[in-house]
Amino acid sequence: MPATTVAPAIELKGISKAFGPVQANKDISIRVMPGTIHGIIGENGAGKSTLMSILYGFYKADAGEIFISGTKTDIPDSQAAITAGIGMVFQHFKLVENFTVLENIILGAEDGWSLTTSLGKARKELVALEQEYGLNVNPDAVIEDLGVGMQQRVEILKALYRQADILILDEPTGVLTPAEADQLFRILGRLREEGKTIILITHKLREIMEITDTVSVMRRGQMTATVKTAETTPEQLAELMVGRKVLLRVDKAPAAPGDVVLDIQNLHVTDEPGVERLKGINLQVRAGEIVGIAGVAGNGQSELLELLGGYARGTGTVLMNGDPIDLSGKHSDGQSRRARGIAHVPEDRQREGLIMDFHAWENTAFGYHHDPAYKSGPLMDNAAIRADTEAKMQRFDVRPPDPKLAAKNFSGGNQQKIVLAREIERNPDLLLVGQPTRGVDIGAIEFIHQQIVALRDQGKAILLVSVELEEIFSLSDRIAVMFDGHIMGERMPEQTDEKELGMLMAGMEVPQ
């Protein structure tokens, strides 16, 4: 369609969707003009993904209408969405790892009975597409050999190959380095110039400000505002998302580092298939400081936390308050680590930190279920655990404060508060924190950051791992960058910037 028509590329009118008693989308109306980048921002659980899933035909709306380029369109399944010119790039790529780029692109869109003819036809189209939009991807590369940034481009190409005029990207920068994210934004800019319409779903304010033309804010299933990006500020957007004023940066006093609590010397970890994940790590964490580890996911940060937490094996020396801890023997388990004063808020609270089907009170005892305070003779003192949980829920503002609710029924932020309350209130000498605010709403982020800083101010050592540079900058007293199992360098937050860290994260040596 010509870009000069005034009809919006997408118009949603009064979309509502409920899952059981939960109203995920309520009377949502939105107009996205062709040739623009439209941001949709909101906290986790605000209903962004549900809305996009309705647009892409995964869910059927309970009420409301969808207009594509001015025509009312029914989208019962994703095939209909593709026919209507909508393409979606998911947060978790849907690619066949051992297929080539070309094979992945035609997958599901093969025509004719012979694969050779469709491959030949696709190759021509692909080359044309790549030139048109400046996407450099080798059609014959195998997916598993490509980096995440490249894989994402393959997803974009897949959508374009299916003649998508409207591209939806769901949290596209979650797995990218800052440099890769910049490249992605350049590609998106190019697509906009070519008249494509782009919907960018994110919870990162910086991205919204950088690339979008218009932004819609969602809160609790409702669309609270749609504004021109140029006419708003990050603070205003945050307030719209949360419904109150939010501190985007943590207020914290300068650190007063004390004795070395954790001393890691020449640490190696090899994982189950035999890949060396940590290749000689040296790192110290002192009492009263937060050491942040920056890096793209998958460069050994998880293995470092798992080893320190007691459920990965390694070689080397790790001293805790001057005494070595067992890295591969009988005492290399979570119980022994806890006894040594190491508490651990794991990266993946749903897989590790919590048992999702357990009640909140059962989760409060998790890992500390041998605590004598939770014991009554040979049995567990469930009443004591429940009382303790209730008190913790009060102090950490967990909502709803109901110890008998299953963990899965809390929002991401409240789940994290349950884990944090459990670990911090053990008064550990060392707190390991992995991705403390992943999937956590802005309001809770502020609270969680404050708790971590408060623990530091009590003179505890904190090792923070996060893929969010913003979080690393705002919390850390010292930053170490990991790449491919090595520490590329340490920096003080006030003496570095995102650009320098980005280069270190990509494995480039940067002289200090």
Next chain:
Amino acid sequence: MDVMPKWAEVILVPLISLILAAIISALVILAIGEDPIAAVKLMVSGALGSTYGWGYTLYYATNFMFTGLAVAVAFHARLFNIGGEGQAALGGLGVALACLYIPWPHWSLALLGAIVMAGIFGAIWAAIPAYLQAKRGSHIVITTIMFNFIAASLLNYILVNVLRPRGSMDPATARFPEGTHLPTLHDVLAPFGISFSKAAPANITLLVAVLACVLVWVLIWRTRLGYELRAYGHSESAAKYAGISPFKITMVTMIISGGLAGLMAINNVMGEAERLVLNAVEGAGFIGIAVALMGRSHPFGVFIAAILFGFLYQGGAELALWTTIPRELIVVIQALVILFTGALDNMVRMPLERMFLAARRARTPKPERKPVEPAE
């Protein structure tokens, strides 16, 4: 948020499943030209109409309680113990050895001794597959099934070549001595002035089974071991994070599970046959899977489901005896019950959940006023 109230979850869903199974069974009976109503009457009167019928129903139920608990305990740690059959057979061997070679002065001491031996033998038979899974990665479903066959062959060998009394043609042990005979329900209830059939095989083991239900409940929901076991069953990755050893949990859970299955031998070998015969378990190990499934792996549910299956067993035997309904049809009816209460659970659950939701919406006309967290 739970969609249905607890009573609907625990009572309504299984009840509707049972009714559906009964309706289909009735249709099948009609199709072969018999009267389903008469058949039901016969089953009820045969299984529940006399203390003799009750005696058989409860005898079968006792077997199923042990094997059902065995499956249920393992299932809480997400271990699928299909080996109840073999573990119960080995438990029988333990009971036979205890009863034949130790001169017990009183049945109560014999019962304690037999409990220990049955438990140990069943536990060992489950511990080997558990070790193979925990250390070598052999899947426990496969190994426990194979161990059923090994147990059958082993028992065959031992009964024929070792334990068979000289001169006997029957592959079975000698009769257990008088001092090991357990009191039947007739003996137990007589002092209370309740008359119970003398001929029925139900015996004091029923009380042991009920006690086992209570102890399993305590184990799973009140002890640290039960807590670790459930945590491991829900999420192995989380269990590792918490410092719970998968090896320890797999071993301990299977030892408890195998021990429970082994205890069944108290009932059928010591309480009923009073000697060990070939194939003494008669499929109760497999029925235990259905019982645990229907009882939702909850000891109380297992108790109820075991009685239901005891009723089906005894009622079915009566049907085969007094009507031209073939014995195979009883198996069909039992299979339908398993199918509806186990495999087709969601078929009943989903519409029910929808009804409860609709009812709740009707009560609260403006659900948006409730401060619910929208899901993404």
